[in-house]
Amino acid sequence: MGTLPLDKTAARAEARAVRDALTDPTLRADAARAVRDRVAALGIPEIVQGGCVGGYWPLGSELDVRPAMLHLRQTGCALALPVSGPRGTALTFRDWDPDAPMATGRYGIQEPGADRPVVQPRALLVPLLAFDRRGGRLGYGAGYYDRTLAALRAGGPVLAVGVAFAAQERDAVPCDAHDEPMDWIVTERETLRFGG
Ligand SMILES: Nc1nc2c(c(=O)[nH]1)N(C=O)[C@@H](CNc1ccc(C(=O)N[C@@H](CCC(=O)O)C(=O)O)cc1)CN2
Numbered sequence: 001m002g003t004l005p006l007d008k009t010a011a012r013a014e015a016r017a018v019r020d021a022l023t024d025p026t027l028r029a030d031a032a033r034a035v036r037d038r039v040a041a042l043g044i045p046e047i048v049q050g051g052c053v054g055g056y057w058p059l060g061s062e063l064d065v066r067p068a069m070l071h072l073r074q075t076g077c078a079l080a081l082p083v084s085g086p087r088g089t090a091l092t093f094r095d096w097d098p099d100a101p102m103a104t105g106r107y108g109i110q111e112p113g114a115d116r117p118v119v120q121p122r123a124l125l126v127p128l129l130a131f132d133r134r135g136g137r138l139g140y141g142a143g144y145y146d147r148t149l150a151a152l153r154a155g156g157p158v159l160a161v162g163v164a165f166a167a168q169e170r171d172a173v174p175c176d177a178h179d180e181p182m183d184w185i186v187t188e189r190e191t192l193r194f195g196g
């Protein structure tokens with residue numbers, strides 16, 4: 001396991017290359033199923049108590065959390081997906097109906113259509129480029145998730161579950177004061193818990 005450069009831009013390029021190298025479709029599908037089962041064991045429906053869970057539509061080489069989201073739906077959680085506004089703003093979340101047509105948003109990411117209701121998730125599955133054992137998380141560098149978690153958490157607790165391939169772990173990920181803490185990080189190999 002490598003140490004990332006302290007400079008976040010260099011760290012991102014290196015972390016992205018590591019994730020992009022995970023091309024084996026069997027490994028990727030097995031990881032998505034293992035993460036589904038680990039997420040299922042976290043007791044999210046009890047934590048959100050009828051509230052909804054925000055996931056993400058996979059982008060590039062990210063781990064596909066749709067199997068985990070569909071499992072959460074079967075156990076009674078409403079689901080939402082992020083809608084990206086301009087850089088420097090928090091994400092908004094719209095209710096995701098897997099049977100409804102999707103729209104193409106900023107960065108080419110699939111999003112729920114503008115007709116879907118805006119919701120305030122009580123738990124988020126958070127994509128990342130790299131993580132460490134202390135709960136450090138490196139994102140895409142636009143600050144979307146840090147702003148989003150800060151805004152949502154101003155209204156009450158929001159569970160943050162970082163999701164990654166185990167290969168995305170590094171000895172130490174550079175962190176800043178504004179980085180919002182993860183409560184859990186789930187990979188295909190393990191479930192890490194931070195804080196209380
Ligand atoms: N699946 C997924 N959805 C997500 C995120 C994510 O990380 N993963 N986000 C997490 O924040 C938000 C989108 N954030 C993004 C932030 C930066 C870039 C970006 O800079 N992409 C290209 C440039 C593409 C372009 O400008 O058209 C790049 O990396 O160079 C993309 C998405 C919301 N939705």
Ligand SMILES: Nc1ncnc2c1ncn2[C@@H]1O[C@H](COP(=O)(O)OP(=O)(O)OP(=O)(O)O)[C@@H](O)[C@H]1O
Nearest residue numbers: 008138139140141142143144145146147150176178
């Ligand atoms: N809560 C916040 N309020 C204002 N600015 C913020 C906040 N969180 C992050 N930022 C700003 O956003 C930019 C990107 O932050 P950072 O490098 O930590 O992103 P990241 O954690 O990689 O990305 P993300 O949070 O989107 O996954 C920085 O300029 C940072 O100052």
